[in-house]
Amino acid sequence: MNNKKKISIVLFSGDFDKAIAAFTIASGAAAVNYEVNLFFTFWGLNVLKKTKGRSAIGKGFLARTFNFLMGGFKNLPLSRLNFAGISPKLLTGLMKKRNVATLQELINAAIQLNVNLYACEMSINILGLKKEDFIPEVKEILGVAKFLNLSEGGEIIFI
């Protein structure tokens, strides 16, 4: 199965709506037998943090403060009209009401379909984090060279 189609998505943004876009494409592509690589960098890492709320994780005072301010899965803001974090909750409610998969459901589906989750080595280093600070489904922490290797021959999307 070396001719399997492949798509690699870089999630730089930590916005709620953009994470939905990334995981919609990822789970959809995996469901139609694509090999899918999701590479999380900087703000995007907030989606994968093990602690879902605000938490002062990391090494050193500055990193801890910054991680607290960045927040985690529950604090992902809407890219527009965030209204101090109310909008993502309202939107999730609307999605449930309309039977559209929520972000958490899309992430679960992506994991079940063996989407590869990778975290960026450089941003993790800046933020003073380590692999254990992320959900266990994160396969590996890697840099650009390895990412290019993995994504070679497929499509790349940057969000």
Place this chain on the structure above:
Amino acid sequence: MKTVRLDITKDHCPMTFVKTKLELEKLEKGDILEVILKEGEPLENVPKTVIEQGNKVLEIKKLQDNIHMVIIERG
């Protein structure tokens, strides 16, 4: 050989074909999956993606207005 039924009439893209794929993965070769779905995106895409992945679509039945049943044999 067993037959399983999956109702995705309330689901939307991408969960329509995501759920179909996950259900098919649980089955063995020769098992039957009956997917109940709506017209439009699900009816266009589910049979197509299922065939692309080496399964067989045995029949597409119209159950009522806008509701169809796609009978799939796991390949």
